[in-house]
Amino acid sequence: MDIACAFPTALDSPDNIATAERLGYTRAWVYDTPQQSPDVWMTLALAAQRTERIGLGPGVLVPSLRHPMTNAAATATLTALAPGRVSVAFGTGFTGRRAMGYGGISWSYMDSYVRAYRGLLRGETVEWEGKQMRMLHPNGHAPARPVDVPILISALGPKGNKVASELADGLFATLRLPDSMRNYSWASYLAWGTVLDEGEAPDSDHARTAGGPGWALAYHSAYEFGGPDAVRELPGGAEWLDIVDRTSSERRHLAVHSGHCVELNEADQAAWDAGGYSVLKDVTISGTRDEVRRNVDGLASRGVTEIVFQPCGPDIRSELERFLDAVRS
Missing domain, CATH: 3.20.20.30 (Luciferase-like domain)
Incomplete structure (x- = not known):
């Protein structure tokens, strides 16, 4: 791969x-x-x-x-x-x-x-x-x-x-x-996603800044393709919707996609704080070094020939290094 x-x-x-x-x-x-x-x-x-x-x-x-x-x-x-x-x-x-x-x-x-x-x-x-x-x-x-x-x-x-x-x-x-x-x-x-240290909590500052933007895509895509009911099924979905619904319908897409793939917007942060972080490993490839490697191996077994990793957070070089080390180990 x-x-x-x-x-x-x-x-x-x-x-x-x-x-x-x-x-x-x-x-x-x-x-x-x-x-x-x-x-x-x-x-x-x-x-x-x-x-x-x-x-x-x-x-x-x-x-x-x-x-x-x-x-x-x-x-x-x-x-x-x-x-x-x-x-x-x-x-x-x-x-x-x-x-x-x-x-x-x-x-x-x-x-x-x-x-x-x-x-x-x-x-x-x-x-x-x-x-x-x-x-x-x-x-x-x-x-x-x-x-x-x-x-x-x-x-x-x-x-x-x-x-x-x-x-x-x-x-x-x-x-x-x-x-x-x-x-x-x-x-x-x-x-x-991000490579978590052994024992690192899924709601750590590092997990939020490096894994959070990818995690938030679960809420953005659920809203765009499934509507509000699909978001409510996610942990913290109700809190996410409370923020988004404050914006008028003709401008709601701006509230949904602000910070997209880069940082958590206000609605994303509300969902994270309400327990949404609990699905970080479910909706991204985040995990410990061994877990990330197994996730990538699983993708390869399903036909993926090129894994494309988007690093997030304040230290892009470190995220690139951590991911490469995990998948090559």
Whole structure:
């Protein structure tokens, strides 16, 4: 299994990616979340300049955020800066859309978008929004076409799996493992959590800051995909809802996704304090060194070929080191 990492794109992400390379991580993914992050392509370009070996890519791009020509040109640029190291993942938009109040894009739109994007990188003339277009970059403005990069698609259900199986080189999954995981030779799984010291309580300050942001995704995703009733089933769910419901319905998504993947927001903290921390090990890969290794081994047995670990908290280097030590032991 490849051991990769991911970062919620931040101003220090290029330096964190360089650290991950020195530690031995195989690839670094960064998120396309413009409502809370600096530009994903600028960040990857800086990372390319500061590294030599580690794979780089956006994981995941949300098609509705950019024209396919824009993403094709950015992909070509990054390929020139980091030849042989670029991969690209696409998704329908969890944080990248829902944190701005939109639902996910349709799979028919994803299908059309990826076909156009791939065609552009091959140097073909494609049709998009009723118009014919082609990458016209002269020599010195982008690598010669075709520009060949692996593409992964984040898909959980049958519609997404159909698109991924037809158009992608691999699957990029998170939150849960789809049944189709074993059908792909490249199957990435994005996971959160932290390595706890022996005897460390699940509600320690370290557990909260390093494991809490990933734990909070259980509440964010339950609300988005199952509604309030699904959140109430979680420990501390009622307290979480009490905070979120103070915000008007047209702005509630802002309360839900504030701090997403980075820190606990007010509702998350209320749920944590009400006992929500008790499911930290259930909804993340958190645990002692041996427990984390067993969790990762279990993912490998279910078809995961690349574990993608997102470190959180004030000491990113330490979290990267602790995780790598756990899974390599």
